[in-house]
Amino acid sequence: MIHPTAQIDPTAVIGDNVSIGAFTVVGADVHIGDGTVIGPHVVIQGPTRIGRENRISQFASLGGDPQDKKFAGEHTELVIGDRNQIREYVTINRGTGDGGGKTEIGNDNWILAYVHIAHDCKIGNNTVFSNYSALAGHVEIGDWVVMAGFSGAHQFCKIGAHAFIGMGCLLGSDVPPFVTMANEQRGRPRGINSEGLKRRGFDTARISAIKRAYRTLYMAGLTLADAREQLSVQANDSDDVRAMLEFLDRSERSLAR
Template identity: 85%
Template sequence: MIHPTALIDPSAKIGSNVSIGAYSVIGADVEIGDGTVIGPHVVIEGPTRIGRENRISQFASLGGAPQDKKFTGERTELVIGDRNLIREFVTINRGTGDGGSITSIGNDNWLLAYVHVAHDCHIGNNTVFSNYAALAGHVDIGDHVIMSGFSGVHQFCKVGAHAFIGMGCLVGSDVPPFIMMANEQRGRPRGINSEGLKRRGFDSTRISAIKRAYRTLYMAGLTQADAREQLESQAQDSDDVRSMLEFLDRSERALAR
């Protein structure tokens, strides 16, 4: 299951039932979990840890050094979970010493062709990154986020769970959970991701509570402090609104408005 032209460093740890295609290069200090399939012409540099049953397509480049002038060669890592789909020409860089030293990808994510994930990013589970989506350094992406084609997120921004970033949208602020950002160059909130929530089993009561919270935060003409006070009251009856409040507490940048 390992093509004879593949180059594998003696220190690499390869699990059972791993397939590695022609001319792929697996570097030192790389671990690949059971059942993972690696296509031809893939380059994986270490230190990198890859979990079980991932599918990595041809020409992907994983675990490369961060594109950061402050990086001086210190030991940093890329950690990828289980059952991820990583398509052609995806690039994912390791972390930096100043940024926590780790870039991490969770489980069950789809990273489609030409996606770029920069150093010190952290991606949750069940996300979809469409073609040419890109993250600058130090970006946090929550579970079930969808990044549409040609979208991008500025460094140090956070995108909350279940958010939807529209095609071509450039995000320069923190995006709370459930929010849908417009497909325009300077992204702006345009409602909640109702369709995505329905597909994931959110009932009408939960969606109504999230819509009410959105109107409070974005449509009532309130300051963020006053909106937060009202959200505190709404959160007593909704765990989803509570998760929005918790996101606001963690936010260190301006909120998308």
Template identity: 65%
Template structure:
């Protein structure tokens, strides 16, 4: 529908300051607030609300009853201008909620491209989500969580404030993590959120060959199975990183940790 004027249901309420690009569709009883920008061919389904300041890219789908751009659920928030920025080609299912950032947390919440957020997913203030992620039903991210690319989070799982979840990680159903999850790591399906190996099946599906996966497995054993103190494990990982970009990525993630590493 690019090149066509927005198609707006007569029961929708659109603030005059909102900017809707060509091909945008807005469903019945949906509210688009002030200081909202929506990119080409994005579909906002029925009974949704989009509050600003919010920037939404192109070709997104908000199925129904989605609420995005609302004020952060943080008592320290004092009405300062903060934003929600969403990329392209994302799908948001029923009752997904995405909050804007806070002044003290960087002022922005970001969602990348090509993500699927299933029903009742909640992304809190100042979170940063990468690309090609899948958040299953009732996924919950507390404030200031960072999620890398190609992360899969199973139903009823979530992350504590300020945690990081590295690229290609997998959180099992009901896993609740209160520490940083290194890239490529699989977290068990229990409330303790313990590491359970690497996400080898996911890596195969994304084209990782046997040699790359073997290097990641070796690094995982060094970090979690060998019983080494973290400082000694990092020395061995640095040696392994000389011949593996994936291990180098894993080591860089560990070096940047501000919260305890999930161990």
């Protein structure tokens, strides 16, 4: 299942039932899990760990050196989980020595054509990166986040679970869980991702609690400190609001408001 024109480094570890297409290059210290399918003309550099049953399309470039001027060849890695779809011309770089040393991609993500994920990013599970979306270094993406086409995030931004980042939206601030961002004034909150939550089985009570928290944070005219105080009360009755509050506690950048 490995095409004769593929170049596989002798130190690479290839699992069972792995398919590797024509002219693909698998470098040193690359591990590829069982059942993964890799198309033609893919380049995978190590150290890189790829899990089970991933689908990697032609011309993707994974595990390349980080695009960071401070990088001096230190040992860093890329770790990719299971069942991810990685489409044409995707680029995902390894980490940096002073940024934790690791870029991490979770499970069941859809990473579509021309997406770029830079060094030291942490991606959760079940996310969607639409065509031409991009992350700078050290960005954290929660589970079920959707990045629409041509959207992007500045380095060190955090995007909470179930957030929706609209087409062309460029983020320079942290985005709490469940929030929808629109392409206005470098990214503006425009409500919660209610349609996405319904598709994932959130009931009316849960969505209502999230909407109330959004109004507290964005529409009540409160300072961030006062909004957090009210959210701490609402969190007593809602795990989802508690997740929003915990995100605010972890936020190190300004908050998108």
